[in-house]
Structures are given as structure tokens and as C-alpha cells.
Amino acid sequence: MAGWPNLSDLIVGIETKAPVGLVGAPLAAGSVTAGQCDLAPAMLRQTLRRIGRYDVETQQELDSDIADRGDVEIAGLSIEEATPLIAKAVRYSVSLHELTLLVGGNNAVTRPGVHGLGMSLDKVGLITLDAHFDMRETREGLSNGNPVRALIEDGLPGRNIAQIGLASFANSRKMHDDALAAGNLVVTVEEVRRHAIRPVVERALKHVAHCDALFVDCDIDVIDRSQFPGAPGARPGGMAAHDFFAAVRRLAADPRVRVIDLTEWDPPLDQTDLSALTAARWVAECLAGFEQRP
Numbered sequence: 001m002a003g004w005p006n007l008s009d010l011i012v013g014i015e016t017k018a019p020v021g022l023v024g025a026p027l028a029a030g031s032v033t034a035g036q037c038d039l040a041p042a043m044l045r046q047t048l049r050r051i052g053r054y055d056v057e058t059q060q061e062l063d064s065d066i067a068d069r070g071d072v073e074i075a076g077l078s079i080e081e082a083t084p085l086i087a088k089a090v091r092y093s094v095s096l097h098e099l100t101l102l103v104g105g106n107n108a109v110t111r112p113g114v115h116g117l118g119m120s121l122d123k124v125g126l127i128t129l130d131a132h133f134d135m136r137e138t139r140e141g142l143s144n145g146n147p148v149r150a151l152i153e154d155g156l157p158g159r160n161i162a163q164i165g166l167a168s169f170a171n172s173r174k175m176h177d178d179a180l181a182a183g184n185l186v187v188t189v190e191e192v193r194r195h196a197i198r199p200v201v202e203r204a205l206k207h208v209a210h211c212d213a214l215f216v217d218c219d220i221d222v223i224d225r226s227q228f229p230g231a232p233g234a235r236p237g238g239m240a241a242h243d244f245f246a247a248v249r250r251l252a253a254d255p256r257v258r259v260i261d262l263t264e265w266d267p268p269l270d271q272t273d274l275s276a277l278t279a280a281r282w283v284a285e286c287l288a289g290f291e292q293r294p
């Protein structure tokens with residue numbers, strides 16, 4: 001692939017003034033299903049060279065530099081212990097870069113990521129692309145199954161939360177009821193198919209129109225398992241990868257989006273390179289959207 005312009009060309013050192021920052025948060029602790037999501041940031045970096053920079057759809061070549069800020073040092077830490085460290089790393093990145101890509105790790109990185117915006121939660125919007133509500137109870141501690149409930153308990157109002165891609169037979173009635181009662185916008189994966197992804201994303205952006213800054217959580221288990229085997233929570237009947245890409249691009253184009261995370265990728269679950277190529281293209285879609293900003 002020598003001479004082929006690819007995403008790895010865009011990675012620069014942290015001493016450079018880059019519009020985009022990359023923070024790895026290799027958090028594996030506290031997963032509902034034990035796994036190796038901590039291997040994802042390294043695998044993502046390794047796969048960037050396989051993703052080209054030229055987009056045939058827009059006839060544009062991606063050219064935004066990405067400052068790789070390395071991984072937050074959280075090996076062996078619990079979610080509770082890792083939380084302030086992840087929040088601090090995100091906060092620093094947000095202070096330096098217009099857009100921060102936060103690469104988990106499991107979905108528990110989302111809560112510290114949101115706090116990393118350093119803003120009052122009533123001004124922050126959260127949009128999730130996720131098969132799950134992430135509304136498990138918090139009584140027994142934090143997990144990758146309860147970041148949304150934990151954020152609501154922290155004070156994030158449901159009117160600031162839009163959830164896209166919820167899957168049947170993968171959530172409980174209580175989680176659904178609680179999400180609706182909080183005021184979250186809830187769009188199931190079947191609704192995405194019925195109405196198409198683009199209008200659904202517009203609805204989500206409208207739901208958080210009053211927010212000053214947005215955090216986008218891409219739990220990659222939202223994608224159909226046949227198209228993303230490398231996520232423990234992914235199920236048959238999930239979102240098409242092309243809809244996921246379109247959603248990420250549109251969301252990244254909103255200048256209020258300061259952080260986009262990618263969570264729940266567990267590389268060893270996929271013996272092929274399908275999941276790695278999908279996760280690495282997420283970076284391209286984030287950049288493509290970012291470069292469309294006014």
C-alpha cells in the first residue's frame with residue numbers, strides 16, 4: 001500500500017496544533033461480559049493505514065491532523081478508579097482540540113468522557129448509537145451496562161439524551177420505561193430501518209437543540225453482529241454498518257460535538273479483520289463529518 005494516502009498519514013505528535021485529538025481509554029474492568037476491550041486502541045491505530053483518505057462520494061481527501069495523545073494509564077484499575085483519570089485526559093484534549101476521539105475500552109468510558117467536557121450537565125447533550133439503553137441499576141457499582149443511568153443520576157436530564165439503535169430482546173422493560181420516564185428520545189433499530197438513518201439523526205439533533213456541547217457515544221455493538229462480530233453485545237438484526245457510518249458523519253459535522261467515543265470493540269472476538277476495518281473507518285467518518293463543519 002506504499003504511496004496510497006491513508007489515515008495513518010494524519011497522525012501527528014501532541015506538540016503539533018491539530019484540530020482533532022485522539023485519546024485511548026483501554027478500560028476492560030467492570031464489563032457485564034468479561035472481555036478484552038482494552039486491546040482496541042492499539043488495534044485501531046494499527047489499522048489506520050488500511051483506510052484511505054479519498055472519499056469518492058464527496059470527492060474530498062481527508063486532511064485534518066490528529067494528535068495522538070496516547071492511552072490513559074488505567075491498566076488494572078476499576079471503573080471507579082479509572083473515571084477521574086479518563087475525565088482529566090478528555091478535559092485536557094477538549095481544551096486543545098476542536099474534536100476529541102475517545103477510543104475505549106468498554107462503554108464505561110462514556111461517563112467520564114461526558115464529565116471531561118467540564119460543563120454543567122444541563123448544557124451537555126448525549127447522543128448514543130447503541131443496541132442497549134445502558135440503564136442497568138447502579139446500586140452494585142459502575143459497569144459498562146449503566147453509564148446512561150449513572151449520568152442521569154449525576155444530573156444529566158433526559159431531555160439532553162437521545163438514544164438510537166435499541167435492539168429487541170437485549171434490554172429490559174424497566175430500562176425502557178426508565179429511559180422514557182427520564183425524557184430520553186428513544187429510537188429503536190427497527191424505527192431506523194423504517195424511517196432511514198438520516199431523518200432519525202436529525203430528530204436526535206433536534207432533541208438536543210438546546211444543548212451547548214454534545215458528546216456522541218458510539219457503542220459499536222449497535223452494528224449487526226454479522227457486520228461487527230468483535231463486540232460482545234452485538235446481535236443479529238442490528239444496524240447496518242453503512243447506516244452507522246452515515247450517522248457518525250452527520251453527527252461529527254455538528255460543531256457542538258466535542259467528543260465522539262467508540263466503545264465495546266473487543267478485537268479477539270473477531271478472527272477476521274472485518275471489525276478492525278469497520279472501527280478504523282469510524283475514524284474516517286468522524287473526520288469526514290468534521291471537515292464539513294461550517
Ligand SMILES: [Mn+2]
Pocket residue numbers: 107130131132134144219264
Ligand atoms: Mn452500550
